Amino acid sequence: MSRSDTKVIVVGAGPAGVSLAYLLASRGVSVTLLERHRDFSREFRGEVLLPSGLEALQQMGLGDVVTTIPHIAPTAFELYANAHQVFRIRLHSESFGAHAPTAVSQPAFLKAVIERARAFPHFRVELGVTVRGLLRTDGRVEGVTVRSQIGSQTLHSDLVVGADGRNSVIRRACDLDVRKHGLDFDIVWFKMPPPAFLGGQSALRAYVGRGHLLIAYLAADGLLQVAWIITKGTYGELRRRGISEWVEEMAHHVTPDLGVHLRTHSRSLTDSFLLSTVSDRVTSWSVPGVLVIGDAAHTMSPVGAQGINIALRDAIVAANHLVPVLRQTSARDRIVAATQAIERERTPELARIQRFQAIPPRLVMGHTFWGAAFRATVPRLLRFEAVRERAAPVMRPILFGHGDVRLQV
Ligand SMILES: Cc1cc2nc3c(=O)[nH]c(=O)nc-3n(C[C@H](O)[C@H](O)[C@H](O)COP(=O)(O)OP(=O)(O)OC[C@H]3O[C@@H](n4cnc5c(N)ncnc54)[C@H](O)[C@@H]3O)c2cc1C
Known part of the structure; x- marks a missing residue:
């Protein structure tokens, strides 16, 4: 058994977990980041950073990380219907400001952010440590139970953040209700x-x-x-x-x-x-002593390459609410209020993006009359630049996010 002197335990070193841990530690809040894998060389992680995610990184002071790791920015987008090209648009950097969509190596990205975080004395990371459950006293969560090479341990903290992805142990341990949003494929x-x-x-x-x-x-x-x-x-x-x-x-x-x-x-x-693929969202992001963020709170469908970008925006909003509270106090009610405020602020964007993500699979793969009509007509209409220009605002939240997310701490 060991007792940790950390204010926050973040479970999971994916994009949500590393960026929140970095933000907390860089602002003087002691944080321990726990990751069950010993390295980051996993496959099937999202790789595309959109203007919304790149802007979030810049706000965090991590804008230059992308240039230090393998990355490539698509120079054009080509849409084909029934194997014929509908249109090709060049992706000018002017259309995106400083933040043209960029594919990165996600393992290299996570490693680079962790390296930056190591510079802060309040940051600790433990790889090869799997969180098994929550530690509860009088109905309130006070830490986690973990398993690693050295055996089982308990770690205490004022707040546990579940950033442990789509199969979140923390989501399950808190018995959080989940709603599906869209067609699984x-x-x-x-x-x-x-x-x-x-x-x-x-x-x-x-x-x-x-x-x-x-x-x-x-x-x-x-x-x-x-x-x-x-x-x-x-x-x-x-x-x-x-x-x-x-x-x-x-x-x-x-x-x-x-x-x-x-x-x-x-x-x-x-x-x-x-x-x-799964698209879902928990109906409550917190219980006393616990907050879930990233895919643990809202598993993102890959449609529109949203997951990493949304996870980074979650981290900013979480830091905005948690840093002022955790720097001053361990008062439970204030921490609970902060976690609830995070959910309130993030829900409108999540609801909008997940509603949008549900549409393309239904249209492309669904067997409805509407799906067939869409496939027959829309690609033809999209040949015309004027039609594409009219349709562009629909894509805006996908590229730039829905609502303004500003780092305020
Ligand atoms: C096919 C596919 C393509 C995608 N493409 C894109 C894309 O191009 N762009 C984009 O933005 N998004 C994309 N996504 C989505 C994106 O990968 C996820 O939304 C994003 O990684 C979520 O980040 P996260 O930090 O919440 O969770 P994750 O990235 O899942 O990280 C969770 C971490 O927690 C760790 N963990 C889990 N359980 C435990 C435990 N018990 N103890 C300790 N550690 C634990 C895991 O090992 C993992 O490192 C794609 C998803 C899929 C399925």
Whole structure:
């Protein structure tokens, strides 16, 4: 048994956890960040930072981190319907100010932020430590129970922040109610060598039609990242049919240049894996002594590449409310009030973004009359620049966030 002298325990060193731990420690609040993995070389993490996330990083004083790690900014966005190009737009940095969408290596990003945080005496990080449950006294949470190589321990704190992602132990331990927001679907996710036809250009391509959506872009490691979105539960059947038949199906869905590339590198697909997507939100983000943020509070669908960006914005709002309280006091009621204020401030953006994320899968993959009508007409209309300009405001919250999030501490 050990007693920690930390004010805050943050569970999970994903984007939400590392950025909040960094903000608290840099502002004089003692924080211990616990991560069950020993390193960050995990796959299937979101990799695209949007203007909203880049702006959040800049506010945190971490704007330059992106330039110190592998990164690549798509130079164009191309939309294809039934394998024909609908439009191609160049992504000018002028359209995004200083913050053009950028794909980063998420492991390198997390490591870099932790390195910055290590400069603060109030920061402690423990890797290879898995949180198993919560420590409760008189109905209030006072810390966590953990397991690591050295065995089981208990750690005490004034506040536990669950930033432990979509399968959050903290969410479960607090028995937080969850509501789903959208259509679940599956993604076949794999990387392959970069195609020569891109000529080093990092265009992001989206292929819509025939009940699937395929997205391909150059990742920060120089490989082509492919996401093939399929109806939930159909992966087993795909696997049974064998890789070559499955590659054919994808190749028919895309333009001939990418189709040939997929066939040529079909062996890479043996390393593909299935990601089950979820979109949900807890109905309350806190209980006395605990706050959940990031995917633990609201698991984000990959639609619109929102998760990291939203997690960074959660961290800013959490720091705004927690720093003034935790610097002065350990008074329970004030900490509870701060956690409730965080939920109130973050909910409108989450509700708006998750509502938006639910729409494209229904339109692209749904079997409704509306879905079919959409697929038949909208790509044709989007050929016209005037139509795209009219549609642009709808995309604004996805790129820049909904509402102003300012770091105030
Ligand atoms: C296929 C796919 C593509 C995506 N693409 C994008 C994208 O391009 N851009 C984008 O912004 N978002 C994207 N996302 C979403 C994004 O990855 C997540 O929303 C984001 O990582 C959430 O951050 P987080 O810090 O809340 O949680 P996570 O990143 O899940 O981090 C949680 C951390 O907690 C640790 N942990 C879990 N349990 C414990 C425990 N018991 N004890 C200790 N540690 C624990 C985990 O190991 C992990 O490190 C994508 C998601 C998917 C599925």
